[in-house]
Amino acid sequence: MRYYDDFPVIKNNPDLVYLDSGASSLKLQSVIDKMNEYYTKYGVNVHRGVYQLSYIASDEYEETREVVAKFLNAKTKEIVFTSGATSALNLVARSLSEHINEGDEIITSVLEHHSSVMPYQEICKNKGAKLIYVPLDKKGNLTVENFKKVLTDKTKVVALTLMSNVLGNTTPIKEITKLAHEKNAIVVADGAQAVPHMKIDVKDLDVDYLAFSAHKMLGPTGLGVLYGKYKELNSLNPIEFGGDMNDNVELYDSTFKEAPYKFEAGTPKIAEVIAFKEAIKYLEKQDLNKIYEHDYELTQYAINKLKAIDGVEVYATESSCGIVSFNIKGIHPHDASTIYDEKGIALRAGHHCAQLITKWLGVTGTLRASIYLYNDYSDIDKLIEATVVACEYFKEWII
Amino acid sequence: MSSMNELYRQVIVEHFKNPRNKGLKNTDEYTKLRLKNPSCGDDVTIEVKIKDHHIEEIHHEGTGCSICCSSASVMSEVVKGKDIEEVQEVIEDFYNLIKGEDVTDEERLDEAMAFGGVAQFPARMKCAILAWKALGTILAGKSGEEDV
Numbered sequence: 001m002r003y004y005d006d007f008p009v010i011k012n013n014p015d016l017v018y019l020d021s022g023a024s025s026l027k028l029q030s031v032i033d034k035m036n037e038y039y040t041k042y043g044v045n046v047h048r049g050v051y052q053l054s055y056i057a058s059d060e061y062e063e064t065r066e067v068v069a070k071f072l073n074a075k076t077k078e079i080v081f082t083s084g085a086t087s088a089l090n091l092v093a094r095s096l097s098e099h100i101n102e103g104d105e106i107i108t109s110v111l112e113h114h115s116s117v118m119p120y121q122e123i124c125k126n127k128g129a130k131l132i133y134v135p136l137d138k139k140g141n142l143t144v145e146n147f148k149k150v151l152t153d154k155t156k157v158v159a160l161t162l163m164s165n166v167l168g169n170t171t172p173i174k175e176i177t178k179l180a181h182e183k184n185a186i187v188v189a190d191g192a193q194a195v196p197h198m199k200i201d202v203k204d205l206d207v208d209y210l211a212f213s214a215h216k217m218l219g220p221t222g223l224g225v226l227y228g229k230y231k232e233l234n235s236l237n238p239i240e241f242g243g244d245m246n247d248n249v250e251l252y253d254s255t256f257k258e259a260p261y262k263f264e265a266g267t268p269k270i271a272e273v274i275a276f277k278e279a280i281k282y283l284e285k286q287d288l289n290k291i292y293e294h295d296y297e298l299t300q301y302a303i304n305k306l307k308a309i310d311g312v313e314v315y316a317t318e319s320s321c322g323i324v325s326f327n328i329k330g331i332h333p334h335d336a337s338t339i340y341d342e343k344g345i346a347l348r349a350g351h352h353c354a355q356l357i358t359k360w361l362g363v364t365g366t367l368r369a370s371i372y373l374y375n376d377y378s379d380i381d382k383l384i385e386a387t388v389v390a391c392e393y394f395k396e397w398i399i
Numbered sequence: 400m401s402s403m404n405e406l407y408r409q410v411i412v413e414h415f416k417n418p419r420n421k422g423l424k425n426t427d428e429y430t431k432l433r434l435k436n437p438s439c440g441d442d443v444t445i446e447v448k449i450k451d452h453h454i455e456e457i458h459h460e461g462t463g464c465s466i467c468c469s470s471a472s473v474m475s476e477v478v479k480g481k482d483i484e485e486v487q488e489v490i491e492d493f494y495n496l497i498k499g500e501d502v503t504d505e506e507r508l509d510e511a512m513a514f515g516g517v518a519q520f521p522a523r524m525k526c527a528i529l530a531w532k533a534l535g536t537i538l539a540g541k542s543g544e545e546d547v
Contacts, residue, residue, distance in 0.1 A: 334439060334526065342403055
């Protein structure tokens with residue numbers, strides 16, 4: 001009940017067991033209120049109007065950039081707002097592609113979400129570059145040792161997730177970044193799953209780029225963030241052209257603003273950006289370190305309980321935080337998920353937009369329970385109860 | 400669990416465990432179409448041998464959930480030996496059943512009527528109709544591979 005007033009979806013669905021925050025977290029009342037405040041009190045465009053309301057909107061918008069920057073230990077001008085982690089990752093990849101040549105190598109892994117690997121598949125196909133996968137160890141972990149095996153003088157970009165959205169294991173990105181920089185490679189980190197659960201300090205990790213989504217961390221949908229080390233970020237060319245990102249426009253050529261503005265063409269997600277700072281303030285108030293501890297404990301509790309059930313296969317590893325992937329042996333995850341739905345438990349079933357890792361696991365898909373700060377032990381107990389019922393129900397099906 | 404039993408009726412479970420007409424012949428006599436639902440991974444291939452405007456033989460192969468797999472099996476039995484135009488009507492009727500709408504001929508749908516419970520599970524409708532959609536696409540003159 002601790003979060004009853006903070007999350008209206010919990011208030012409106014008191015029996016809901018929400019275990020799908022890896023797909024999208026619940027949204028804060030304060031975020032919704034802030035969006036409403038924008039729409040009802042000063043709902044005009046930013047960076048354009050020379051009148052009072054536009055100044056308020058612009059200040060509120062830019063204040064979020066400051067809040068996000070502080071949250072990541074970055075500079076304000078290193079924060080670009082995008083329409084999501086996917087568009088942030090595509091922006092970096094497409095902008096970097098100018099610097100990729102035939103024979104260059106791009107390192108990634110099978111742990112990646114499709115949006116962290118597919119943009120580089122396209123670049124490699126178009127440029128004759130090579131996509132290289134870091135081999136995973138037996139448990140599905142990405143290790144520094146294995147990274148060393150694929151890092152070469154030809155490596156130009158290293159695109160890796162900070163936390164797998166299927167296994168929940170984290171990448172030793174700091175060590176990997178140090179090694180990659182010794183080869184002058186650019187490191188692009190996908191933080192969509194990690195940033196909601198753990199304190200990220202971009203200066204400490206030293207990654208060149210970091211992408212994440214607002215809606216997975218209590219914020220509004222349709223908004224993502226791209227952090228870029230300023231020197232790197234400002235050296236990239238934009239991929240979208242038009243309003244607000246331009247400087248001087250002539251008949252046949254134009255100049256652009258400096259980063260981050262040259263990457264924010266057109267009217268941005270004003271209400272979403274303005275409201276997102278409320279989510280970050282809330283996470284900071286709750287303390288990211290405590291959130292990590294809470295999510296990690298619940299995850300391990302769920303993994304251990306599920307492992308103890310005969311007929312359940314658990315794919316997550318000991319290092320998993322917030323993500324529990326499993327299957328009822330011999331039963332397609334979509335069949336199993338119907339039982340959970342019946343019992344008011346929301347979880348994900350399928351390949352989770354990460355087909356490479358489900359193929360690596362040798363399955364067509366998995367069930368995935370994902371945990372966040374508003375979950376408690378009773379949620380996990382209900383998941384376990386439903387799993388026992390599901391195993392019993394499907395027992396006669398196993399061929 | 401009552402609505403679970405409404406969804407997974409005995410016929411469906413039985414066809415899932417013992418699928419009929421499973422396995423492709425892959426000969427020139429057959430027209431073949433593979434239909435996939437990339438968002439869930441269901442993947443069905445249907446092949447039919449048409450003779451004298453009738454479905455003489457039909458086979459299916461693929462991977463997916465029980466609803467998808469058993470639906471392909473049930474369909475193969477329901478349409479086998481029927482006139483093509485009649486099969487097209489049966490397919491339309493099956494779509495109506497899945498949408499929870501009235502069907503014109505319940506007897507003709509036969510065991511496929513067991514899928515009536517799917518109407519209460521919107522997330523599973525695509526699973527139930529995948530094989531039928533593949534057959535309908537073949538009868539519309541197409542072959543090869545498609546995504547829904």
